[in-house]
Amino acid sequence: MTADGGHHVPRGHAIVTPGADFHDRTAVAVGDPVLQQALHNLDRRLRTAGEAADAHPDWKDRAAEIRRETLRDLDGWLDRLERALTARGVHVHRAASPAEARRVVLGIAREHGVKTVVKSKSMATEEIDLGNALEDAGIARVETDLGEYIVQLAGERPSHMITPAIHKTLPQIRDVLAREAHSDLAVDREALTAWARGRLRGEFLRADLGVTGVNFAAADTGTLVLVTNEGNGRFCTTVPRVHVAVMPIEKVIPRLADVGVLLPLLTSHATGQALSNYVTIISGPRREGETDGPEELHVVFLDNRRRTLLHTQYEEMLACIRCGACLNVCPVYRNVSGHAYDSVYSGPMGKVLTPLLSGGAEGADLPYGSSLCHACSDACPVKIPLGDMILALRADVPAAASAPRRRRRIFWSLWARAWSSPRGYRVSTRLGRASRGRVPGLRAWTATRELPRPARESFRDRWAREHG
Amino acid sequence: MPKVALFVTCVADQVFPDTAAATVRVLEAAGAEVVFPDEQTCCGQPALTAGEPDAAARLARHHLDVFDGGGFDAIVAPSGSCVAMVCHHYPHLLGDRRTDAERMAARTFELTQYLVDELGVDDIGARLDTTVTVHDACHGLRNLGLGTQTRRLIEATGARVLEMTEPDTCCGFGGVFSFGFPEVATRLADAKLGHAATTTARYLVTGDLACLMHLAGRRAKIGPPTAPEPVHIADLLASGLPAR
Numbered sequence: 001m002t003a004d005g006g007h008h009v010p011r012g013h014a015i016v017t018p019g020a021d022f023h024d025r026t027a028v029a030v031g032d033p034v035l036q037q038a039l040h041n042l043d044r045r046l047r048t049a050g051e052a053a054d055a056h057p058d059w060k061d062r063a064a065e066i067r068r069e070t071l072r073d074l075d076g077w078l079d080r081l082e083r084a085l086t087a088r089g090v091h092v093h094r095a096a097s098p099a100e101a102r103r104v105v106l107g108i109a110r111e112h113g114v115k116t117v118v119k120s121k122s123m124a125t126e127e128i129d130l131g132n133a134l135e136d137a138g139i140a141r142v143e144t145d146l147g148e149y150i151v152q153l154a155g156e157r158p159s160h161m162i163t164p165a166i167h168k169t170l171p172q173i174r175d176v177l178a179r180e181a182h183s184d185l186a187v188d189r190e191a192l193t194a195w196a197r198g199r200l201r202g203e204f205l206r207a208d209l210g211v212t213g214v215n216f217a218a219a220d221t222g223t224l225v226l227v228t229n230e231g232n233g234r235f236c237t238t239v240p241r242v243h244v245a246v247m248p249i250e251k252v253i254p255r256l257a258d259v260g261v262l263l264p265l266l267t268s269h270a271t272g273q274a275l276s277n278y279v280t281i282i283s284g285p286r287r288e289g290e291t292d293g294p295e296e297l298h299v300v301f302l303d304n305r306r307r308t309l310l311h312t313q314y315e316e317m318l319a320c321i322r323c324g325a326c327l328n329v330c331p332v333y334r335n336v337s338g339h340a341y342d343s344v345y346s347g348p349m350g351k352v353l354t355p356l357l358s359g360g361a362e363g364a365d366l367p368y369g370s371s372l373c374h375a376c377s378d379a380c381p382v383k384i385p386l387g388d389m390i391l392a393l394r395a396d397v398p399a400a401a402s403a404p405r406r407r408r409r410i411f412w413s414l415w416a417r418a419w420s421s422p423r424g425y426r427v428s429t430r431l432g433r434a435s436r437g438r439v440p441g442l443r444a445w446t447a448t449r450e451l452p453r454p455a456r457e458s459f460r461d462r463w464a465r466e467h468g
Numbered sequence: 469m470p471k472v473a474l475f476v477t478c479v480a481d482q483v484f485p486d487t488a489a490a491t492v493r494v495l496e497a498a499g500a501e502v503v504f505p506d507e508q509t510c511c512g513q514p515a516l517t518a519g520e521p522d523a524a525a526r527l528a529r530h531h532l533d534v535f536d537g538g539g540f541d542a543i544v545a546p547s548g549s550c551v552a553m554v555c556h557h558y559p560h561l562l563g564d565r566r567t568d569a570e571r572m573a574a575r576t577f578e579l580t581q582y583l584v585d586e587l588g589v590d591d592i593g594a595r596l597d598t599t600v601t602v603h604d605a606c607h608g609l610r611n612l613g614l615g616t617q618t619r620r621l622i623e624a625t626g627a628r629v630l631e632m633t634e635p636d637t638c639c640g641f642g643g644v645f646s647f648g649f650p651e652v653a654t655r656l657a658d659a660k661l662g663h664a665a666t667t668t669a670r671y672l673v674t675g676d677l678a679c680l681m682h683l684a685g686r687r688a689k690i691g692p693p694t695a696p697e698p699v700h701i702a703d704l705l706a707s708g709l710p711a712r
Contacts, residue, residue: 370645371643371645375606391516412523416523421509460476
C-alpha cells in the first residue's frame with residue numbers, strides 16, 4: 001500500500017487490473033456498462049451538492065484562511081491539541097507511518113482483549129489499511145457506514161470518500177447483502193437498509209472497540225468532531241468499551257468556534273446538506289456518573305509524510321477537509337469512478353495526495369489523467385489550487401526520473417530549442433505542413449477523432465504576402 | 469484607435485489560418501488597428517502540460533522578448549487557453565523576469581474579453597440570423613474568469629443563444645490528455661456534442677481552437693452529424709460582417 005511497509009490491498013473490482021496503468025483502467029471503466037449506469041446516479045446526486053455549495057461563496061475565504069492559519073504553525077497547534085486532550089484524560093499517540101499507526105491500534109486492541117471492532121467511515125483508516133491489519137490479527141472488523149459495509153462485504157475498496165458504494169447499482173447491492181443474509185432480499189432501498197440496520201445493531205452491541213476517524217480536532221478545547229449521516233459514528237464512540245480515533249495531523253483546527261465555519265462548508269460540499277444528520281462532539285472518555293461513552297479514548301496522530309509537504313508548493317494540500325467536492329465535479333472522475341485510480345484517495349485530490357504521500361512510489365501516472373479543466377480548484381471549499389498542483393506534479397513526481405522521462409525531456413528540449421527561434425519554428429512547421437498531417441504516432445487521436453490537416457499556407461505567410 | 473498586437477497562437481497559425489484572419493477582421497471591425505509581430509512562435513503550453521516546465525520556460529522567454537516591447541496597447545489571442553498560459557502560468561514560470569511577465573500579462577487578453585471588457589464593444593456590426601449554443605472553454609472560464617462575453621457578442625448580432633446542459637463542463641481535449649486518455653476524452657466530447665445537439669442550435673461556438681479541433685474531429689468521425697457545427701467565435705462573428 002505505501003512505501004513504508006503498508007499492506008497489500010485486495011483489488012476485487014473488475015475495473016482494476018493490477019499492474020496496468022491509470023490509462024488502461026480508465027479505458028476499462030469507460031467501457032463498463034454497469035459502472036456507467038451506476039455513475040448516472042452519482043451525477044444526479046452530486047449536481048445537487050454542487051448547487052448547495054454555491055450558496056456559501058464568501059465562507060470559502062474564511063475557511064481557507066482558518067486552514068492556512070493552522071498550517072502556518074501545524075506543530076504548535078498539534079502540541080496544544082495534545083495538551084488539551086491529555087488534560088481531558090485522552091491518550092495521545094503519535095505515528096510517523098501507517099505501519100506505526102497500525103501497531104498502536106493493534107496494541108490497544110490486544111491490551112483490551114478485543115474480539116470485534118466496529119468502524120465508522122474514515123479515510124485515515126483506509127490510508128493505513130487498518131481493516132486488513134485487524135483481520136490478519138484475528139480481530140473481526142465490521143464497517144458500519146452502510147456504503148462502507150456493502151464495500152467490505154463485496155471485498156472491495158470505497159470508490160468515493162463520501163459515498164463509498166456509489167459505483168454499485170441497486171441490484172448489485174441487493175446481491176451483496178443477500179449473500180450475507182443467506183436469504184432473498186428485495187431490490188428495494190428501504191428494505192435493504194432495514195436489513196443492514198438490524199444486522200449492524202447487533203454488531204454495535206457486541207463490539208469491544210470502536211474505531212473512527214476525526215473530521216476536526218479543536219486545539220483550544222481538546223474536542224473531537226465527527227460527522228456522519230447514519231448515526232453509526234455515535235454508536236462507535238459511545239457503546240464499545242474503548243474508542244480509538246485515527247487522526248491525520250492536518251485535522252487539527254485552532255479553535256472549537258472554527259467548526260461553525262468549517263462544518264457547514266464540509267457538509268454542503270459533500271452532500272448538499274446544510275448540516276449532517278449527526279454531529280458527534282467528543283470531549284473525552286466517560287466520566288464518573290455518566291452512563292455512556294468509552295472507558296478509554298485514544299487518539300492516534302498520523303503523519304505519513306504530511307510534514308514533508310510543509311513549506312513546499314504542495315503545503316496547501318493539507319488544508320483539505322475531505323468533502324469530495326473535487327471528485328463530484330471532475331469530468332474524469334465522473335466517467336471512471338474511484339477504483340480506476342487504484343489508490344485510497346481518488347479524483348483530483350487523490351491525483352495530488354497519492355504521489356505525495358507515497359513519495360512518488362504510487363500514483364505517479366495519476367496527474368496525467370487530467371484535462372486540467374480546473375473545475376476541482378473552483379469547487380474546493382478551502383481554495384486548494386488542485387489544477388495547478390496536478391500540473392506541477394507532472395514535473396515533480398520523483399518516479400519521473402525514469403528512462404521514458406529522460407526521452408521525453410530530450411524531445412521537449414529539442415522542441416523548445418527549435419521553437420524558441422522564429423527560424424526554427426518556420427523550418428519545422430514547413431516540414432509539418434509538407435507532411436499534410438501524415439505524422440506517425442497519432443493513432444491515439446485518430447482512432448476516435450478526425451485530425452485536421454495543417455493549412456497549405458500558414459497565417460504568418462499569408463500576413464507577409466498581404467502586408468509585406 | 470487602439471493598436472493591438474495579434475498573438476496568433478501556433479494552432480491558429482498552422483492549422484486554422486482562416487480563424488486567425490477572422491480574428492483580425494473582428495478586431496478591426498471593433499475599431500482596433502492590428503499589427504502582427506512575426507517573430508512570435510508558441511506560448512509553450514504543450515511542454516508545460518507534458519510535464520517539462522524548463523522547455524516551456526524557454527518558449528515563454530521568447531514570447532516575452534517578442535511581446536514585451538512597445539508599439540501597441542494590447543496583446544490579443546483567439547484562445548483563452550494560450551492567454552491563460554501567459555496570464556496564469558508565466559509569472560511563476562519566469563521567476564527571474566516576474567515583473568516583466570506580470571506587465572505583459574496585464575495587457576494580454578482573450579479576444580472576447582478584449583472586445584467586451586476592454587473596448588466596451590458588444591456589437592461589432594456583424595448581423596446574423598441563426599441559433600448558437602456556447603461551450604465555455606475551461607481555461608478562459610476558470611483561469612481568466614470569462615463568463616458572458618461570448619454570449620453578449622453573439623446576441624448583439626441578432627443570433628439567438630440556446631443554452632446547453634453543463635456548458636461549463638470540459639469537452640475532454642486537455643492537450644496531452646486527449647492523446648494519453650483518448651477513451652475518457654472521447655466520452656467527454658460525446659457528452660458535449662450530445663448536450664449541444666439537444667439545443668437544436670445551428671452552431672456550437674467556443675473561444676478555443678483546441679476544443680474545436682477535438683469536438684469537430686469527433687463529430688466528423690461519428691458519421692452523419694446531428695450535433696451543431698463547431699465554430700470559433702471569431703469565425704462566427706466575421707461571417708456576419710459586411711463583405712469588404
